Amino acid sequence: MPQSASGRAHDAVLRHIEESLRSGKLRLGDRLPGERALAEQFGISRGSVRGAIRSLEVMGVVRSATGSGPNSGTVIVSDPSSALGGALRMHVASHRLPLKDVVEARIMMETWSLEHAAVAPWDEEQLDDARRLLEAMDDDALSPEVFTLLDAQFHVALSSLAGNAVVSTMMDSMRGAISEFIDEAVTSRGTWDQMVHVLREHHRGIFEAVEARDGELAARLVHEHIDWFYRHAS
């Protein structure tokens, strides 16, 4: 099927921005020229520019804010995990990506991360994020939804010690892709009070193994933890 003129115009804007990012002409925090300026630069309609910017937003590459304040306009951000998470979530919803497979992939990446974290060159302070999250989850007043959010951040904080940005991002997005399932599981079941104690215990064990740089133990515990959660949640 031949591509429409507006599709080509749209692609030209995307290619130009990609090239500018690659060459460093555009960096994080930079602002894109306004809609009218871009339309003139490419000789295309403002509608095509808007379409291109909307796709960049969905990809997590820019954020647009309306108005005329200092934060208005279209700014280059980089938020790959929310964009990937959003896309994965749609494909999980359509059942093209089975939940069970997402969970398996998550286990694979997480055990890999904790094994590698054991020999990666991080220092004590880098553990502080995970430690703070671990302590925050001890609060009995937390709702299940807030607990599971902190839980997700805890896993990302520990895995990021392995020092692989792609793996951390993929993990974060896979967690985002199944967040509906997790929220439903923890709010619709009457067993949360018992569950939360086990989750805290698991987290402490995983944290201590990582702190002690025992990669084998940390990987085994995180595997058991994720398995246990899905067995009790589904």
Ligand SMILES: [Zn+2]
């Ligand atoms: Zn957890």
